[in-house]
Amino acid sequence: MTSTAAGAGQQSAGGATREAAAAKQAGAEAEAERKGALDGGAPKMDARASASVPGGGSEAGSKGSEDQTPRADSPAGARAAATKKGAAAQEDAEPACPSGEDTLLQRSEALWAAFYTDELEGLVGKPFGGRTAKIMRSAKREHRTDMSARGWDKYGHHKRWEKVRATLKERNLDNVRRIHGDCYSLERFRKEFELPAQPCLIHGLADAWPARTEWGLKRLREDFGERKFKCGEDDEGYAIKVKLKHFLRYMNSDNEDGAKLDDSPLYIFDSHFDDDRISKQLLQEYRVPHLFQEDLFRHVGERRRPPYRWILIGSERSGSGVHDDPLGTSAWNTLVRGHKLWTLFPPDVPRSVVKGRSLVDWKNEDDEPVDWNEFILPRILEKGGPELRSKMIQFIQKPGETVFVPSDWWHAVLNLDTTVAVTQNFCSTGNFDRVWRQTRTGRRKMARTWRRTLQLERDDLAKRAYELDKMDNFDLDQEIEAADERRRRRKIAKKEAKKRKRQQQHKQHKLAKKSDPSDGNEADDDQDDNDGSAKDAKSTGSSSGSSDSESADGSGSGSESGSGDESDDNDDNKTKNNNNN
Numbered sequence: 098m099t100s101t102a103a104g105a106g107q108q109s110a111g112g113a114t115r116e117a118a119a120a121k122q123a124g125a126e127a128e129a130e131r132k133g134a135l136d137g138g139a140p141k142m143d144a145r146a147s148a149s150v151p152g153g154g155s156e157a158g159s160k161g162s163e164d165q166t167p168r169a170d171s172p173a174g175a176r177a178a179a180t181k182k183g184a185a186a187q188e189d190a191e192p193a194c195p196s197g198e199d200t201l202l203q204r205s206e207a208l209w210a211a212f213y214t215d216e217l218e219g220l221v222g223k224p225f226g227g228r229t230a231k232i233m234r235s236a237k238r239e240h241r242t243d244m245s246a247r248g249w250d251k252y253g254h255h256k257r258w259e260k261v262r263a264t265l266k267e268r269n270l271d272n273v274r275r276i277h278g279d280c281y282s283l284e285r286f287r288k289e290f291e292l293p294a295q296p297c298l299i300h301g302l303a304d305a306w307p308a309r310t311e312w313g314l315k316r317l318r319e320d321f322g323e324r325k326f327k328c329g330e331d332d333e334g335y336a337i338k339v340k341l342k343h344f345l346r347y348m349n350s351d352n353e354d355g356a357k358l359d360d361s362p363l364y365i366f367d368s369h370f371d372d373d374r375i376s377k378q379l380l381q382e383y384r385v386p387h388l389f390q391e392d393l394f395r396h397v398g399e400r401r402r403p404p405y406r407w408i409l410i411g412s413e414r415s416g417s418g419v420h421d422d423p424l425g426t427s428a429w430n431t432l433v434r435g436h437k438l439w440t441l442f443p444p445d446v447p448r449s450v451v452k453g454r455s456l457v458d459w460k461n462e463d464d465e466p467v468d469w470n471e472f473i474l475p476r477i478l479e480k481g482g483p484e485l486r487s488k489m490i491q492f493i494q495k496p497g498e499t500v501f502v503p504s505d506w507w508h509a510v511l512n513l514d515t516t517v518a519v520t521q522n523f524c525s526t527g528n529f530d531r532v533w534r535q536t537r538t539g540r541r542k543m544a545r546t547w548r549r550t551l552q553l554e555r556d557d558l559a560k561r562a563y564e565l566d567k568m569d570n571f572d573l574d575q576e577i578e579a580a581d582e583r584r585r586r587r588k589i590a591k592k593e594a595k596k597r598k599r600q601q602q603h604k605q606h607k608l609a610k611k612s613d614p615s616d617g618n619e620a621d622d623d624q625d626d627n628d629g630s631a632k633d634a635k636s637t638g639s640s641s642g643s644s645d646s647e648s649a650d651g652s653g654s655g656s657e658s659g660s661g662d663e664s665d666d667n668d669d670n671k672t673k674n675n676n677n678n
């Protein structure tokens with residue numbers, strides 16, 4: 098076991114860390130809360146809540162009649178309903194906040210440290226090696242073709258991780274606004290956070306989720322171990338999938354192929370929640386919080402809409418590189434296990450500044466999330482000075498907490514320990530303008546379908562879309578025609594280039610034959626054909642040299658580019674990405 102793992106294990110086994118000892122009282126409180134969550138202390142989701150689980154298609158506020166009172170199926174809504182008689186005015190329907198909200202929410206710095214437990218310690222399973230190691234090596238090779246599968250520890254992050262984690266904790270600004278979900282109706286939340294696009298950390302939204310008790314690694318392995326989850330992407334953007342049981346063995350291993358030594362471990366980031374029994378089961382175990390029920394992409398249809406919900410399982414040092422979310426959508430992200438360090442910058446900070454690629458010493462460094470947090474961000478801040486620093490929001494998310502990321506905010510996330518989370522992206526009335534403007538250029542044909550269905554279901558928004566187009570002098574139908582024409586021309590140009598290449602090769606062969614008449618046979622023609630087939634073989638991305646039916650599955654079945662009807666030249670077609678986007 099590495100020193101990193103041992104450190105985490107001690108915290109877990111001993112039930113106390115140095116910091117926790119220093120804040121004994123606070124730590125005890127935290128431990129009690131943690132135990133409550135892990136031992137089944139969290140209440141089960143009530144029947145009404147489970148009736149509108151994510152897969153259930155329930156959506157408040159559809160057809161333009163946004164429900165302005167707290168939802169009756171939220172804890173706050175239930176309380177409000179119980180205490181209010183008759184039709185109370187909407188303003189009056191704001192629920193009472195939990196007592197001592199401020200002190201409860203502004204937890205001491207030492208408190209979160211007490212939460213460090215390494216669930217992996219309790220995960221007794223088959224040892225990592227042989228076939229599993231081979232599968233994971235293959236996944237690594239496909240995910241990082243620029244690196245050898247055995248070179249994932251070359252920057253030695255694991256050796257200094259405890260120190261780095263402590264430094265990150267000290268450096269953490271902890272300046273996010275914290276609220277309690279019970280204190281907010283959708284209307285109030287929209288006014289205070291969605292419309293002004295202000296990030297926040299929300300407590301209490303997941304208290305009734307079965308996931309809080311059920312999404313321990315042991316149970317996930319027992320029930321879903323045989324299911325494949327996406328843990329990376331190959332160079333062409335196709336999903337790399339492995340069975341959960343293999344991934345968990347990888348996470349739990351400190352041998353040369355294991356995640357405990359990897360600088361930036363593979364990260365499960367899976368959006369395929371739609372069709373199989375397991376997805377359905379997972380969908381039953383959380384619910385879309387009452388603040389995020391409006392889901393306007395729903396009108397595009399389940400098959401056609403862009404990917405929008407992901408389950409995330411990652412080791413310490415894995416994470417998400419700095420990015421903004423696709424098509425101007427906002428996101429909520431609820432952590433079920435572990436701790437995540439979040440860093441956010443507002444949309445007005447340029448991409449090149451937040452990425453900081455010019456500040457990387459490429460010979461000796463990488464730009465994975467762990468590198469960005471450890472070295473690149475301090476350089477970005479040094480260069481950007483106090484003005485940039487004042488724009489940054491940074492905090493540590495703990496189990497049960499939900500982060501709201503408004504449209505177009507840059508965000509980077511580093512997993513500080515073993516984490517399990519769920520996240521969904523959405524378009525609502527609150528961010529519709531931004532999403533429409535990006536969808537009409539990023540997913541033109543889908544935008545046209547969407548506008549058409551909105552006309553039936555939310556005519557106010559269909560009208561708003563036309564209004565925005567008029568304002569910006571944008572003609573969607575014309576754009577689609579122009580894009581089709583561009584695509585047609587590109588196709589022709591490609592075909593012609595291929596033809597020219599073939600003719601040239603043919604000429605060369607002929608010349609060669611002339612100068613050496615003995616060297617002419619059918620193999621020459623085969624040569625031409627091989628060009629194409631070699632390329633096909635590469636693009637299937639199958640794991641090399643493995644006869645394993647369970648080798649990392651880069652077959653492309655998991656491509657997440659949505660409908661596939663338009664491969665527009667826009668970044669926004671890309672999905673949310675782990676690691677480096």
Ligand SMILES: O=C(O)CCC(=O)C(=O)O
Nearest residue numbers: 409416417422510520673
């Ligand atoms: O790794 C994470 O939890 C962050 C996920 C994220 O940034 C995203 O889904 O856009």
